[in-house]
Amino acid sequence: MKNRYVDFIKDEHFIKCIETLYYSYVKAKEQITKKKFYNNKIDAIKLTFDSKFNKLDEESIIEAEILRQIDKSINNSIGTFHEQILGGIEGYEMGNLSGFDIKAKDNTLFADIKNKHNTMNSSSAEALFQKLARYADDYKRAKCYWVQILAKNSFNESWVGDINGKEYSHSRVFKISGDRFYALLTGSETAFYDLYKALPKAIDDFMQTIDNGEKSEVNSALAEIQEEIKSSKRTILDQITFENYSYYLGFDKL
Template structure:
C-alpha cells in the first residue's frame, strides 16, 4: 500500500515525529513560569522602549516576550524533528547524543544538523569541523556533513576555508543544504518538498486523533506576575523590574 504522506518514510514514523514535536511545544508553553521567565533577567529598559515606541500595552508586551522565549526553545525542537524524520529513512539512524545527529548504519555517513545556517559562531564552526574531520579519519569510507536545513542556497560541496585564522579542509568533510541532504538520504530529489507539502495534512490528522492535553497550563508567568501586582499595586513592568533588579541602587523604591 502506498504511503499517504511522503514516499521516503512510513506514515507511522511521520506521525510519531509530529507527536514528539507537539509534546515539545506543550512542554515549552507549560515551562514559562515566572521563575523561568526571570531566569535570564528581563531587560525592562528595552521593554519600556518597546511599549512606548511600538504603542503596545504592558500585558501584550509581556505576552510577546514570553512567546519569544517559547520560540527560542521550539527552534531547538525543530532541529530534533528533522533528525527524527531523517533517522526514519532506511539504512540511517539518529545519533541519540552519540556525538553525531544522523549516521548511516554501515558507518559510511555521519552528519551534524543545524536548523539554520547562521546558528554557529566561529568557535563553534571550528569545533564542528574538527569533530567531523575526526569521524572521517576514524571511518575511512565515511563522508561527513554539516547540514544546514534552512540554507542560503542549494549546495553540496567540500567544507574548506579559514576559521579563526586557520585553514581547514578535508576531502570527505562537506557542507550541504537541507534539500540536498534529504535528497541524498532518501534518493528522491524532492524529498524535503514532499515533507513540506504533506505537513498540513499530517498535522491535521495527528491533531484529530491526539488526546486533548487537559493538564497543560500555558504561560503561567503572566498570571503569576499579575497576581503580584494586585498586592503590590505596581504596574506589570514595574513589578518585573522590582523582582529582577530590586537589589539595584534605588530600585527598592518601586
C-alpha cells in the same frame, strides 16, 4: 498502501516526530515560571509600544515575549525533529548522543545537523570539522557532512576554509544545505519541500488526538501573573512593570 504524508518515511513515524516536538513546546512553556521570566529585566516601555503599534492585547504581548525567551530551546528541538525525521528513512539512523546526528547503517555517511547556518562560532566550527574528518579517516568509504537545514543557498560542496587561522580541507568532508541533504538521503529532489507541504495536515491530524484540556494549558509565568492581578487589580503590563521596577522613582504608585 500509499503514505498519507510523505513517501520517504512511514506515517506513524512522521506523527511520532511531531508528537515529540509538541511536548518539547509544552515543556519549554512550563519551564518559564514568573521568576525565570523576570531573570532578564522586562522592557516595559517596548512592550507598551508593541501593544499599541501592533494592536495586540496585553496577554498576547506577554505570550509573544515568553515565546521569544523560549526560542533558543525550541530551535534546538527543531533540529532534533529533523534528526528524527531523517533517522526514519530506510538505511539511516539517529546517532542518539554517539557523536553524530545521522549515519548510514552501512557507515558510508555521517552527518552533524544544525538547524541554522549561523549557530556556530569559529571554535565550534573547528571542532566540528575535526570530528567529521576523524569519521572520514576511520571509515574509508564514508562521506561526512555538516548539514545546515536553513542555509543561505542550496548547495552540496567540499568544506574547505580558514578556521581560527588554520586551513582545513578533507576529500570526504562536505557542507550541505537542508534541501540537498534530504534529497541525498531520500533520492527525491523535492523531499524537503514535500515535508514542508505535508506538515500542516500532519500537525492537524496529530492535534486531533490531543485532549482539549491539554491544548489549553498556559505557561506558568502568565498563569502566575494573571493570578496576582486578581488581587492587585493592575493590568497585566502594570503588574509586570511594578514587579520589575517598583524600586524606580514613582513606579511604586502602580
